[in-house]
Amino acid sequence: MHGQPRIALLTTGLALGGAEKQVVLLALALRHRGWRVLMISMLPPEAHTRWLAEGGVELVSLGVRKRVPNITPFFRLALTLWRFRPDVLHCHQVHANLLGRLIRCVCPVPAVISSAHSMREGGLWREWAYRVSDPLCDLTTNVSASATARYRRRRLASARKLLFVPNAINPQPFTGNAQDRNRLRERQGLGAGFAWLAVGNLLEAKDYPNLLAAAAELRQSDPDFRLLIAGAGPLENTLRTIIANRVLEENVSLLGIRTDIPDLMRAADGYVMSSAWEGLANVLLEASCAELPVVATDVGGNREVVRDGTGGILVLPHDPGKLAGAMRQVMHMSPAGRQAMGRAGRAGVVERYSIEKITGRWEEIYAGLLGGIPETAERLRSWT
Secondary structure, three states, X not given: OOOOOEXXXXXXXXXXXXXXXXXXXXXXXXXXXXXXXXEEEOOOOOOOHXXXXXXXXXXXXXXXXXXXXXXXXXXXXXXXXXXXXXXXXXXXXXXHHHHHHHHHHOOOOOEEEEEEOOOOOOOHHHHHHHHHHHHHOOEEEEOOHHHHHHHHHOOOOOHHHEEEOOOOEOOHHHOOOXXXXXXXXXXXXXXXXXXXXXXXXXOHHHOXXXXXXXXXXXXXXXXXXXXXXXXXXXXXXXHHHHHHHOOOOOOEEEEEOOOOHHHHHHHOOEEEEOOOOOOOOHHHHHHHHOOOOEEEEOOOOHHHHOOXXXXXXXXXXXXXXXXXXXXXXXXXXXXXXXXXXXXXXXXXXXXXXXXXXXXXHHHHHHHHHHXXXXXXXXXXXXXX
């Protein structure tokens, strides 16, 4: 690299999901460290545009429309890269990963990285596409050790070019005080009962039917609780039907898309995740930074974030009885016990996942690739 280093971050979209938050967080951190950063969204951006503009990050949309075949965005990306001339093209999510590899056929980008953000990114054809296009990228990463191990077993990338790099967190927005908490609880209409929070798109992976079944079981012994679910998605009508059939209207609220997640976390008493599969859940990092005791299913990278029995409780997926039991256990803890669990969770997350630490790791990776060091992933693995 000569002069100001340049990086293009190519993402499938810019919505309110955890993967998109991670890309934006990395972009702003790199810009703060002196990089010239170009954010490229395949889909028209739905969120984060103000933060990127205020942080000095350039933003380009390729104008891709879902389920509308069009080769124009490919040439738009090629032209954008020819003009920007990045030292690194860092791609995020499956469609961007594949497009970033193909574009190398017409744009000689010095280094191309593909970053996956989940244990599963689709069916067999996507896995086949990853294998076939692997020679076109220099490094493939995933956000959890367990997901990276699965990629290795499935041979979705060459073992010498596969690396685990976790998500990052900026703890500051999730830090509050007692006055904040009381004000926010009043705003959400929360009384003295225990308030659980769950955040995530209403998709199969999050297994909200499991959570609602657990809530119905929990209500039999502990009826004075609220469960707030923030997110939107195709399963909303299904979940509303389950809530009505189980007569959970007094306990469960579907909040829809929210942009005030830090406030919701400061208002809640505990965080619950019922996922069937995950990569490394950004919201678990956020909940831990908010010092919430966590109950989560033991899938994907959840065990890497939540130290079972210390920062929260892990249970098997697809088991509403176990999930309800863990929620009950947290609710019956003393306030001091819950506070100690929350503080332990925050301390562990800040130590391992701070944005400063993870951004520094990315810079080491970029430097290793651009320096032409052979067996880069093998060498970097020792730095984990």
